[in-house]
Structure formats: C-alpha cells, structure tokens
Amino acid sequence: MKSLLVLVIVIAAAGALFFALKLAEDGGTTATGGLGPEAVAPTEDDPQPPPAELRGPDSGSGRDIATPAQVGETPTARAGLNEGFDNALAGSVQNERGAPVVGATIVLGRASLSTLVFVNDPVDRTGERRTKTDAQGAFAFEQVEPFESYSLTVKHADYSKAELEGVTVGAEGRFEQPPIVMMGGVTLRGYVRDVTGGAVPDATLHLDSMFYAMNEATEHDHTTASDASGYYEFTNLDPGNKALSVAAEGFGNAFINGLTFDSGKPAFERDVTLEVAEMICGRVFDTTQTPIEGANVVAIAYSNSTQQCRDAAVTDAKGEFCLQALNAGKYTLAVKKPGYKAINNVRADTGSINVVIEMSPQASVSGTVISLASGEPLTSFTCILRQTYENHPATSQTKIKRDFRSRDGSYRLTDVPPGNYVVEARAKGFAGSYSDPFRVDQGGVVKGVMVRMTSGGSISGVVVDGAGNPVGRARITTHDNTWTDSEFDRMMGDMMPTNASKAQVTTAADGSFTLSNLMPETYQIRVKSGAHCEFIKQEILVSEGGDTSVGTIELMAGGTISGVVLDATGQAVAGSRVDLRVNGRTSGIPRFYQARSNASGKYVLANISPGSYRLNAMPPRAGRGGGDFLLDMGDLQQNQKTINVADGKRLTIELKIGGN
Template identity: 30%
Template structure:
C-alpha cells in the first residue's frame, strides 16, 4: 500500500486547473537537445524491458520472473528525484484469462508508472515502462519494482479487446498476487462515411482512445507507437459502400476521425463505449476540403525547412486539428481542413515557437517568423580553481517580482576534462543554472538573460558544503529507521506539503533538493549541505512530520543529536464493493473537511487492504474509489464518504465499502 502526501489521484475535479498550472510552470522552456546528454531518470527508473521471447523458454513450471534491473541508489540522494525509490518491493504476479476462465497465452502486460503533475514539472523525460508476456498458464510475474511506487497496468492480446489491469504499488516486505485480468471481445464501432451528397467514400477511419491521465510520457511519435501496439489507436479502411466496422475495442472514451483525399477530415467526439453498449450506426460526413498554405522564415527572411506545423480550429466549435511539415523552401500546405478560423503554430529545432492566429481556412500566403534561440556557455570548477570534469546542470527560470525560481525540466550531465559546458536552444528569457558534482555542495550560477546570441562566461565555482548528522528516535527514545530527512530553506513550513502541488513547485528559498534516510540505528548523515540557515524536515510513515532549524557551514560538521518524532494516528482496514468483493487496486483518500488542500491517497493492495498513518489529531473525511478503467472518469459517490476522528497514537480500524 502506498501513501502519497502530495499525490491524490482522486482530485479529478481540479484536473483542468492542474493542467493549466503545469503549463504555466513549464511554458517557455525548450526541450533537451539531442546532442546533449540528459540526466537519467530518477534512480530506479529503467527503459522498457521486453519479455516477448520468454514463452519459448518456458516449461510446465511457474512463469519466469521478469526481473527489473535497477541501478543501486545511495541513501543520500542529490539527483533531484521527487520519488525516493531506493527500496525494492516484493514480486507482483497475476493471470490473464478469458470470460470462461481459460488461460490466455501470449498476452502483453505493460506497466507504466503513474505520474502526478508535480513529478512531471520536475522534468521527468520518460516514465518507467516494463513489459511481460503471459505464459501457457496465462501467468506473469514482475520482480524488482520499487516499493511504494504506483503503477498502472494495461493488458493486450490480438484476439481480445485490451483492458486496464488492476493498479498497484509494490509492498516492501510482501509479494502480491493480483486478481485475474479478464479479456473479452470488448466493444465495436461501425458506421458509414459519405460526402455531403450522400455518396459513399472509402475513407480512412481512425479510432483514438482518450486517456484520463493528462500527463503522458514520451514524444508524439513514441506515444502513437505505444497506442497502436496496445490497441488504443486503431485504423481501418471503409469499403466500397463507405461502411466500416472496428471491433475488439476497450471500454472508455474514443474519438473517431475519417479522412479521404480531396475532402475535409471529419471527427465524431466523444464516442462512449460504456456499460456494454456498442456505438453502431455512426454517420460520418466529410465536407468540402479547405487548405491553409504559407511559409516559415527566420528573422533574416531565410526559409526554415522541416518545421512542424500544427493547426487547430478556434471557431466554430468543435475543435479540429491538422498538421504539415515545411519543405526545403520553408513552404507548407495543411490539407483536409473544414471551413473556419484556425490558429497555427510552428516548431523547429534551434528556434522559438512561431505562431499565427485567426487564419481563415483557404488562406494561401500565411507567413510565420521564428526566432533563433540563444545559448549559454561557461566552466564549472572548484573554489581552488581546479576544473571539475563530471558535473550536472539544471536550468531554472528567474522571474521579475518572484524570488522563487521557475522549473524548466531541463537537466544535463557533462563529462568534460576542462569543466566547460555549452547549453544551446534556450528561448529568450532570464535564467540561472544549478551545478552539482560529487563531493561539493550544489551551487547556483549568477543569473543571466538570453536573447538570440550566446551568453558566455557563466562560470560556477563549487565548494564543499557542511555536514549535518543526527539520530531519529520516537517518543520512547527508540531509534526510528527509514525516516526521510530532507533539506529546505529557512522559510519552509509543513503547509508547503499540503497544497495541491505539495512541495514540488520548489523551495521558497530555492534550496537545492537533498535528502537521506535514517539507518537501523536511527542515524543519518547529510554531506555537502549548502552553507547557511536551513530547515530539516523529518518524515516517517508512522509518525508526525517534524521540522528542525539549523545552520550549515562549509567544512564543518553539525551534530543535532537526538531528534524526537512522535507517533501519529492511523486508520486501516479493508475496502470492498457493494457485493463484498475486495477492491484490489482502488484508492482510499483522506482529506480535511475545512476546505484545505490537505490530502493523502493510497492504492489498495491485492487483498483490498489499506493503511494511512502519520495523521495529526483531528477530523478527516475518508472515501474509497474502485479501480475502474483509467480511461473512464469515475467520481466516487458522496454516499461513500465517511467522517472520522483520529487521536494521536490511535490506530483506527475502518472497513470501507462502495455503494455502486
């Protein structure tokens, strides 16, 4: 069971606000360029691990375990990961069957880490994705996953409709067997494509599933390839009578798009495949085609080749989209458009995004001007003047009237003998760099402004920081292991963790992130802490958070002695549906009734169990939600909400049941 103090997947009602705020924080930052080595994902994240060839090696024994190789992580973590994923969980096993309970061989079981908005704002470039294939008994096993990290599951087989499996979080000290994933024939969509005169068209018909999670990982091309492989994006050709049929579709919301050369593309959205009801008899009428043509130029009026053009209709509704790519002369034509007014955007490597608004369909001389991006260069060295060859840089924005730096999600690592660096493709704006290297305290550069030329001489001098030690004990004086001790600025408060975004927006004093865990004796050591006034936060799943003010001095060790944390209240139990069946993979969320953003959400384990600990004394609302298909928005019923009072040190047992 996983508890997240700043991650509540149940707050669907504020999803639009989350997306808008995420865009505001991230806007303006360029993507890491290909010729620079981006920092690896947070420790423990690994690329796709395919197990497609495991069937040939299986005997009649249990399925092979797909062991996730993980980079060993230090308990002292300076890699700016919000997920402190240094502990390995127990195995996760399951089975794929059909509606008659017969084992399905060769189903692809894919896991994707479930991200929240804050973690994406921290610049995660790709989620951890793992794959296994069900054996002759329909079984699969994953091992080596990080404990406490929420994972989504998607199961796909060519002979069945794909389906969302039970979400889960690996438990550190216990293996889990998930309930069987039952595949069926699924849903179907059928209909006819015609022109406005009713004449049939052998149109290309696409169905695209709409995920409920707004934050998807990877490039547009990568996401499309994943969706096609997993049955989320399906394409067919209408026959000579314009008729089409698509079967084996998963439950959820879909978009239907039909296109035919010489006609405008038409869409139907949403197509709802829910409650066992197919969507037959769709009538898709393709109107007359409009185009938008133009040219993309730089500031010197030179053409820009291979720029990606995107268009979106702003009026009338509904929104319709199109795309094109400029040729060597910078020219483009977007085809398949319906009548209306459109906004255009242009993207090209090395240039800021270009835009053109309120362009009417049929326009032929649209001109989009893109500006060359700037760059920054400098050198990282020790305060002694010695070059530092291996280092990491994070790009942050500075904003007028706001002392808190803005996150761009751009982090890079370098291995340069002379300590030099160059970061190209920076959009115009004001920035600051954060440098990190082993054995030194994280250090900021001077701030600088980027225009359309290179900014040189942004050097960073790193020096050793201070050392802070201590021992974490409980109210009885017993050592507390696995407590997380993190470094914050002097203005940090516990309220920072209980907002909608938690502390992931950044530290109020721009303190670089650093944290560690206490060992079995409760002892901890934080090395190379930034000199100056600071606040330490101590967190433990069973105890109340504690803040300690301290000072760090370069080359000096500060021993804080014993730090006492007190046991909080907790609530635990089993969640089930209205028929008494255990809710594997559902969620339980605790909030306060006073309107604050305080919330903690856990994922129910394979047996429907939950535990939420470390609660301060007070009144809370608690609500359970079943693990429905993630592509269907399901709002928990108010009838399922309960009010509880928790005392410090109390372990309240409360079994939960959904009304639906």
Template identity: 25%
Template sequence: MRRPILVLVIAAFLVALWWWWRAAAEPGETAELPSGHVQTDISWKPAAAFEQLAPPATLGAIAGHVRGPDRLPLAGAQVCAHLAEAGPQASDGWAPACVTSGRDGAYRIDGLLPGPRRVEAGAANRVPATYREQDGGESVRVVAGSEARDIDLVLWPGGVELRGVVRDVSGGEIEGAVVRFAAATAFSGADGHFSMFVRPGLDYVQARAEGYAPATTNASAPGQTVELALFPESVLVGRVVRAEDGLPIAGAEVSAGDRDALTTHTDASGQFRLGGLRAGVYKPRAVSDEAWGLAETGVPLALGETSAPVTIRAHPAVTVGGKIVTDNGGSCETGRVTLTDPATRRAVSGAVEADGEVAVRGLSPGSYEATVWCFGHVPEDKYERVAVAEAAVAGLVWRVHAGRRITGRLVDSGGTPVTMAAGLRARLEGGDPRDSASQGAAVVQPDGSFALLGLRPGRYSLTASREGGASSKPLEVDAGERDVADVELVLPAGGEVRGQLLDAHGRPARQAFVTLSGDHQTGWGGAVADDGSFTLRDVPEGAYRAHASDRRGPLRLSGRGPDDLPGVPVEVKAGAVAQLEIMVEAGGGEIRGKVVDETGAPVSDAQVACALESDRPGARSALTRTGTSSHERPIITDQDGRFVLTDLSSGTYAVRAWSGAGATQATAERVALGSELVLTIPAAGEIGGSVRLTGGGAPEWLKVTAEEPTLDYFRHDQSFKTAGRFALTGLPPGTYTVRAEAGEGSAETKVTLAAGEVQRGIDLVLAPRIELRGRVIDLETGEPLVGVRVEIGIGGQHGLTDASGRFALAGTPVGAASLRLSPALADPQGPGHTNTSVPILVEGTEAMELPPTALVRRRLPPGTGPGDLGYSLQEPPPGEDPRLRRWLVSAVRAGGPAASAGLRVGDEIVAIDGHPVAGADSYRYRALALVTSGRTLQLGLARGDTLAVTAAPLR
C-alpha cells in the same frame, strides 16, 4: 550490481536460433563509431520473454533504408524498433530490437512479435529521427509472417553528442542498460558508460536494465554528462482466477495499477510475474476478453522486494470490438477508443491493434459514451452510445475524417530555417481551444518544415515558439475550404547569453541549470556543462535576471541576502552576445545520520534525500514545497542504517528518509550543515471499512482517497465488487480526510491515525450527487462570459457557459472541490481572461446555486515576466482551507516599490484595485497582482489604508 552473465548467454543462444529463421537478405555492416559509443546488431531482451519461444510463422519483420536529406544512403546508422505503446504485446519485453544499416543504407529487423512498433534511427553527428506515416502517425504495424517494407528514415546533420553513465544506486556500473533521449537510443557498456548523438537542447533521458526499475532525469546536450542511478526492481507475483469458481485464467493482461504502464500476461496456470517496479503500494488488475479483476487490497513493495503471491479474482466482463475507419474506407493506424459509463463514471480504453481494429475489454453492463481519437484525423462530434449487456459486442464502426492540413516552414528574421522549434500551435477562431481537433497534430522536421494535420475546417491563428517561449507573431490562415501550403512563420531574432556558473571557490557547478526571467520574456533557460559553462541561444531582446538551480532546488548567490532581488541582471540585444558570470555559494558541507525503525533498530537500504530550505521570510518548509520527494536523487543507508549527504552548500536543509513502500517516513526540518541526525521511521497504519448506499446495498465500483495535507500525502484506491469494503494499508500517522466516491454519490470523514494503528471500522454512507449551477462574469464589467469551460477538479463533470454566462453540472459529488474555469480566448496573445481555480464546498440534496464567479482579465501577456512589487507573502500552512486564505506580508525589501509606498511586514492585503481578494475571493489575488513593470496597483489593507504600489523592472 552488474547484469547477470546468464542473460547474455541466453541472448546469444537465441540470436543464433533466430539466425536460422531469418529470411534471405543482405546483412547490415557495423560502422566504426566514436569512442564510447556502444553499438549492437540486435538487442538483448529480458529472460522472461523467452520462456516460450515463438515459432517463426508468428514473427514479423521491418525493413527499409536510412538516408541523408540529399537522399544518399547512410551506412552504420542504428535503427531500433520499440514497442509503440502498452497493449496486447506489451509483455514482449521493453528492450528494443536494433540493427545497423548496410553500405546501401538498407536495414532489416526481424524476429518481431506482431504489434505496433515505433522505429527510430540515429547516427554519428546526425539528428535522430522517428519514422512517420504520410498522415503523421508514428506506429509501424508488425504482422505475423510478413515484412513491413519501405520504412525509410532521413537523418539530418546537426546531431550533438550526449554522454553519460548508468549505475545502480549503490554505485556499481550497469552494463547493457537501454538509454533513450527523445528519438535516440544507446546501450551502456561494461563500465556503465554510453554515448549517443541527439538533437541539441534539453529533454528527458531514461535508462532501463534487466532487474532494475527505470530511472528518468532531464539532461542537456552537448556538454553535460548524464548520471542515472537505477534502483533494484520490486516484483509483483500472483495468480488470476475466475471469481465464480477459482479456475485459472490464461493470457490475462496484468498491470500494476491504473497509473503504471508496465504489463505482463498470465501463463497457462494463471500465474504472473510483473517486475521493473519502484518501491510503492500497488493495486494490480487483470483483464481478458471475458473477465476483469482487481486485487482486494493494496500491495506494499519495498526496495527490491518480491511480493507474496497475490490473488486477483476476475469477474465476468464484456469486450466491445470495432474499427476506426477513415473517409476513404481506410484504417486508422494510431488511435484509441474510450468508452465511459456516465452512471459509474468509469472509463475504459482500447488502442488500435491492426487494420484499425480496436478491442475495449473489461466492461460491465451499461450504456457507454464513445470518445474516438485517431492521429491526424477529426472525430465526429458525437458517436452513438454503446449498449453493453452480457454478451460481447462486435462489428462497431467509428468514422473519423481527414480534416484540413496546413504545411509550411519556420524561419528566423533573416529567412534561415529554424530547426529546433519547441512548439507549433494552431487555434481555431471561435472554437474551443481545448478541443484537440481544433489544434491539430503538429509535425516539425529538422529543416524547419512543418505540417499541421487533422484540423477542423475553419480560420486558424498560427504561432510557433522556440525552446523557452519566444513566439512568432500570430499568423491568420484560412483553412475553411481547402488545405493550405507554403505558410511561413517567422520567429523573432534574439541574442545570446554565454557565461560561467561557478562556486565561491571558482569550481564549476555541475548538473545545474540557468534560467532567465524578465519584463518581456520568462522561462528561458538551459543546462550548465560539466566545465561550468552555459550558452542560451535565441533569447528575445530585453532585460533579464539569471537564476541558477540544481536537482536540490535554487542555488544561492554568493554574498546575497534574503532581501536582495533574486538572480543576476543581464541585458540581451538581438544579434549580440551577452557575457555573464554567476557565483553561487560553495558546496562541501555534510549532514550525517542514522535511520532507525520504531523499535530503534537500524534500517538498512532506507532512502534518504534532502532539499535546501528557502531563506525567504514566510516560506514553508522544503518538505511541504516538494511533497514526498526531493529534487536530489536519494542515497541508500548502509547495513547500520547510516548515511552521509555530501557536497551541500551553506544553508539549512529539509531531510527525509523512507523505507519499504515509502509511505511512512521520517523527516527533519531546518537541519544545519555538520548535523548528526537520528531519523525514526514510524510503523505504518491502516484505514479500512465499508461504504453503503443511502437506501441500502453497496456500490459495485468504488474509489476511496485518503489525504493528509500537513504531510502533503495522498493515496487513492479502487475496489470492484467488494460489497463496499475498502482498505488503505501502509499509511503514515496523521489526520486524514477519507473520501469515498461512486457513481451513486460521495461521502467523507476525518480519521486520526496513530503510528502503527489499524482502524477497520470506518462506515461511510454515500450522499447522492446533485446539480451544480452558477454564472461566470467579467470582474470589471459584470458582463457574462460565454464559452468558458467549467470543470469540477481534473477530469470531473464539465460544461460550457451559455450566452448568459450560466452553467449547470449534473451529477456533481458533494464535498470540498475545486471549480476550474478555462475561458475560450479570442486571441491567445491578447488580454483575455485568466484560467482560474476556485475552491468551493458542494452541498445539498438536489441542486446548489453558486454566487457569480468573476474572472480577471489577463494583466500579464503570455511569455511576459511580472514586474517587481518589492514584497513577499507568508505561504499558507499545510492543510489550510483555501476558502479562508489570507494574504499576509512576510517581507518588504528596503528601497523597493512596496517600502516606498509604506507597506509593512504583517500587513494583510484584502483588496487590489478595489476588488476583494480575501477569503472566498482569494482566488483573484494572483491574477490581479501579476502585472508588468510600470503598472500601479491600489493595495487595500486590513488596517484601513490603501497604498499605491508601482511595479518596478526586475533589474
């Protein structure tokens, strides 16, 4: 499926119109680029963006120069202006506007609607760059009728070529797709191929095209050809009306859901069209200056489907307007204000639009806490609450401060600049490591220079790391009284691993990756080139084991069994090259099948994927390990519902097929090569009902979740002013935990749903929230731990432990929960306590006191791989209560440390070094068992014995 010719005609016509509107300026000249490199002087945009052509007075421009580090102009560089973020102009279209620089390096991009833009430039053999303000912000503000000038970019040498192809899922080439890799942009040609020059290394690459949903994968440059398959877009259409009288709302912003960044705007009759969506279940929402609304039920969208018209009834809402102001009275250019109502737990955000102005829309009456973020600045500790009634609030001021600035450069042990550092971290001594203003905004340039902006005054520990985890030694810097300059961070010298990844027939393994794990470092890795070669640079000295994987999961080494140590050994020495050959089992196997519905009729356009099952004893099915998706990109069934999964290596596979919105699916486990399957997709069901308050009435805001752990399936839904009614549609059969939460409380129940069954009578009464109390101590000493962040779930109630280790979390919902504890480490490289998640059951009517929670002191320094204990554990069955977890031995490797100590298959480990690790204490196991080689653990067994097991090196 190629891009329609009509769009090209429209785009060409509009370019001609824009030509007459352009201000007088010297046009740029297109430079000759390498073969396969696609270049354009102005991008096409989705046809919907041109339904109403904006007059010239409402458009703006961006102009500047592109130069090299020697300040000499670069001709023929591609400069693109992308939408910086979702906001009022998000419906302007996702395609960037691109031009090429002229002989003098000058460029001008005009015809831009007002709003924030991210300006990026690239050129042959150069590292692409993003324009940054002096304070590090990356947004360029486009103003109607004016030109943003001096938007200059510097391109350093060292770029490498990344090539690839964009196809639709049925195999046809896609022309004109926009492809992005970090700061680089390319456009696919008539044959779907593209080429761009990028920063060397691994990153995400995304492709988007008119009429398709975007696709993202990871890729490495140079040497690896990128393959991106796009699915036809699904589309939401509908109308936004006022809830009180049904009148249309024009100009309302419509989004597909709270986790989808795509937006559009309604026309004069309230109509909207929102495309670019993957198949799924969506709950569209709409917001304007005076209204906010949410669709009453989820909308299931099949592959390439356009929905029936959806009506969003928007209720009266309030907009809060204000400005983020810096110390000198200036405006924050890149920032956000979030207003949270503690009573309802609802948070609403607004991004900086122009001159620091922020509009937070869609608010109900209440008292809101303000959280302010501005790039490169420090917010105040607390802002005055915002009282919202029936009328709009305007003229608020949120002040932020410049903070401290630390600048310097990254070098290797020989003093050579390190150009591709992956991370730079500043940690305020004695501060909360989770506070973004205690870490600063890091900006690292290709020449190794760096700037840390917006730091709170104080003493910092600085560390830098290369891709993969090799870190510099911490450097103490005092930024208490003034900015600090000329800091030099030295990254340790490393070695290099070069090799080939081949199958048993000597053919290169494509689209694969190699990673290293070892005693002194772990996680080092890189991609395998098309010819099977790989090079891992700057690897810290030490002993490692190399592992291979592709998009289906780990690749099995040729001739190895489940009892063998995983990976291939390799010794790395600083300044030396280690050669390595990894031989994996050959592909070429097939699994064939047919997908049918509950009536036995074939399902065309069903998606089918597979994942290689682990041969390790005690491992769960790949279906539950990978959740509702697979490492491999899915294929599509033909008109008869048939499919063929090809190029499979030996072993058994978990196969999954789904259609429509993807909720219901057919699965098969332990499928052998050569099998012929019939996968039956069951009919979808529905769970619905109502939620009530204890004293009568219904909550205004409501969140309902349904979880089926044996399927690893989770759905969540929000409702607004529905009198407590909810409906979860498109559910696969299973036994669900249905949970309702509102500001007033929570409730949950179990629901068993048959295929195609509809249950609409679920009645839930909210139990009031309570105060959760507890104490955090050190496991070894029993001493209280101060400054530990305690949080319920992710983004829930949180607080810090006091001098006695105590905490209290008001407004905690009852029911099963996860207590997350994040210690404030005095030294991030030292033996601090581990982050811990503790499963708990919150119950009671007013308050609940937990038993003391003991944290384990870290036994495995950061970036260090664990030693080998020589045994494997049975993975817990899906849906098991984590508070009842048992650690059962599923395999003991012959000749390994555990076998020498007398551990047997079937043993249950109930204690480590005298500390209980079963049941309610099972959360301690991993922190106690992850140790470096040479350390001896005392394993207490349920049969009454205690065994001394000494971890061995992974060699």
C-alpha cells in the same frame, strides 16, 4: 508567500493550456527590439568570469562550447541509495468470468494530474516499468522504489484498458494487489464517405484520448482502416472522452473531438464525411531571411461543428512547406522549431501558395562552471535553467536542462524564452550551485554566466526503533521544508518553487546516515522503513560547509487498521479504495494512507502515525470512467468513520458502501 507564488505558476500554466487550445492571437512573427539581455555581474573575489555580453541575435563567438553528454553518462549530485529495495508489487489479471488473462501488458507508472494540467508537455514515461502476465494471469515487479500513489495500466487486445490507481509500495515486503478485472469494451463503428455519399476505402482512422491533439505524442491508442465499403470499427474501447482523426489520400483530414463513450452502452455509431483536399503552401525564414529547415507547421480550422480539419507538414531545406490535406476554408497556422519563438497567429486561406512566415530566434545563455575552492573548471556536469521571481528567493526548474562534457568547464543553453533566471549546475561531489541572476530578452545572447560549485552542507543522524535497536536500510529523503507529498505537490514536481536539494540515502547497519552535498537551505527529511510509520522532521537548517545533526531518530511501529469492505447486501467488495486522512487541522505535515481491498474484500493499513483520522471506502468504479461522482461522494459521507490510532494498537473496522 510561497503558496501565492505556486498559485501564480498554476494560473500561468492554466493560461498556457487555454491558449494552446485556442491558438492564441498574440504570438508575434517578427523579432522584438531593445538593447538585449542584462546580467548581474558576479561579486565574489575568486576568479572572475568575463562580464556578461549583452547583444542581439547570436552572431557566433568562436568560443569552444561544451558538447552534450552521451546517453547514459548523466552526471548527478543526488546522493545514491546504498542498497536496493527488498520488496515486490504483485497481482493478477482476470476476465469477468474469473479466467486468467494471459499475455496482458502491465505498466507501472506515476502518471498524475500534471499530465492533465500541463497537457502541452510530452508525458514523461522514462520511469515506467513493464511486464506481462504469465499463464496464470499473474504478474510481479521486484525491487520497486517505495511510493504512495503508483498507477497500474493493463492492456490486452481482447479487452478494454483497465487501470488501478493509488497503489502503495513500501520499502520492504510483498504488496499484493486485488485481481484486476478486464472487460470487453465499447465499440465505435461507422462509414467514411465523400460529399456525394460514395464510399472512401483505405482511410486511416486513429482514436485517442481527448488530449492527444494537444500533446506531443507519437503513438496512437487505437488505429484501424476503412474497408471497400468505407466501413470501419474500433472494438474493446475503454469509457471516456476520445478524439477521432480520419485521413485518406486526396481528401481533407477530419478531426472529431468530444466523443464520449459510456460503459453502459455497448456500441456507438459515427459516420464521417470527407471533402476533396485543397492546400496551403509557403516558406519559413528567420529574421535574416535564412530558410529554416525542420520547422513543424500545423493548420487548424475551427468551427461550431464537432468535426474540424487540420494538417501538418515539416519544412524542407529551402524552408518550404505544403499542407495538402485541407478542406476549403480559412485556417490558423502554428509553427514550432527548437531555438525559435513559436508562432500561432498566421492566417491563411486554402489556395494560398506563397505564405511567408518569419520566426524570431530564442536567446542563448553560456558561461563556465568552476570549483569555488580550487578555481578549476569542472569537466562533467549538468546545467539547468531556473526561473526567478521578484521579491522571492525560491526558484523553479524550467524544461531547459543539459548534460555537458567540457575541457574548460564551458556550457551553452539554447532555446531560452524571455525571462529572469539563474543557472544551476550539478556535479558529483558538489552541492547544486547557482549563478548570479540575469535577465534574458527575446533573441538575445547572455555570455559569461559563471557557476561556482561548492560542497554544500550535510544532514546526519542515527535511526533506531522503539527499543533503541539500530534500523538499517531505512530510506531517508530530503524535501523542501513545506513539502506535503500531496497529489498537488506531486503534480507541481520540479515546478514547485524551492532551492532545496533532492537527495536520498539508506541507513547503514548501525542506523547511521549522512546526506551530503546539500545546497544551504531549510529542509524537511522523511524516514521510511517497512516495519515502522514514516517519520517527518522539518526546520532543518543546512549551512555551507557545515553538518547539521538531527541526533537519534526513534521510529514507532505505529498503529494498524484492518477489516473488510462490504456492499449493501453484505457481500465482500474486491478492489475498493480505503482512505485514511487526518481528522481536522494539523500543525504539522498532513498524513494520508491508502489501501485496496483484496479478492476477499479485506484491507490492511499498517504503520500509521498515532492521531485522530477519518476512515472511508470508495467503490471500485470510482475514478474509472464508469462511476457516478455524486453517488461516490454519497458513499464517502455514508461510510466515513472517525477513529483514534495509538502506537502498537490494532483496530478492526468493517466498512460498508452502496447502502441507503
């Protein structure tokens, strides 16, 4: 049932992406009617909230609404880690000649497929870490949170961008990566001219990934300007698909998507012709005819050509805007403003100076957060709007999340689209707790939605090694009972339907642990320790006010696989990705291990759970924009080996890639 629900969410996200690309036809420009939102009245016998008020667009209530928390004051119900991680991620950067690259910027992040599927959302970079290479080209990140699939992105002005994916960091030890090689990249050059063939100097040109136009990014990947002859040049570009935007005073903007750069060709040429600019002007109002200030208005003209025109403006205090860098023609206008329903179907011709656009306000949800035990309001908490589904108990977190400091426990969430929801509240010392479900209609106001906070339940146990000795500093994390830690699950992130609390702790010196303030649900826990294979336990039922003991958890050292990756000539291959996957179907959670060969072509996969696996290697080019997908798949099939791993045993296996 849950897999079907996840599929529905993914299809909905894909549909949203399609309509973002095409500026869907059905974005209305007027407020919808109806009787307004509905809410299910609370049924508890403890102090009751006022009944949810069902009204139209917000006319104000005079209620003392909570103020958002200040930056750095985010409350949390997540169990904290007792100690830092005794580990390091290290490596070096060099050029094709083997010389160290000094001053390269290294970014450690968790970018995943979600940045592609949910491309309309801004990429979350809050967890990224950055450093620079030293005089020897070396870099290191200390005390890194363990994770199986980090990415390393390397940038330097004299080289094209380099990326290393699938970087694994465990809880303990030093995780040395193979040298990252930076190469001179592709060059894009050409001339910017007007329709008569004359040079356009001082044009500003930006070159970005193909998703830039759909993403709310504020920084461009590459920027340059045309000289007096209209000539421009971008150097050291990485291979892949790009979009070029060109702007010059007095001319319509040009946007060219679908530029594909191949590392096998060192230089590409693309001339750009700009037309004399025309304009579209107008005003943006709400349903009460009040001007809307700060609305973003974007005009896009689509054509069969790869070159398009688009421009953007922000409304002033009078709600007025003017798009002044357009080519002559017909345009689709898209308008966005927090608190209002986005509009994407307004049509206008250049020369129009009185385009009137009406925006409908989004709904708001307000209420109070109290302690169920005492009936007292909470003064510091986080509220999250979660989507509910018919005939399914799981919920999904939306993007609406705010921190509050409030004397009376009140909160107010705004910019809420129509849908069925619950409000989740999180606070220190409490389990995440939900309100009763309610419905929100376009522009409505739902009030009196109360969240009663409880202490939840807990999971406890003791972690020991094979000899019965306590394992301290092992990392324990909670997950939904069906969590697989696959790339797809990571992609879904908080969108994955679940009511399970996310918590993590480390074991004490005696191996004991307690995960507290968990919402009643069926859980999976994962136990990780640097010298042992990961332990996974499912079907842990947590009840309100109870402690579920999982007893003594014995960790195995697991097996080890090591060897060398060679090419068809017998030479060692550095940076090859080595994958180990479960062979065939499994009744439990599928396990996956990954490593990269070092400068000598050697690789090590340690702490592997006993079982049957498939082992193979991928060339360093795979996934870097310069590889042949079919050739890579051929390599996989050719060098794949089926092996059996036993606890405490070590296997030495040589892998060959690129053979016939």
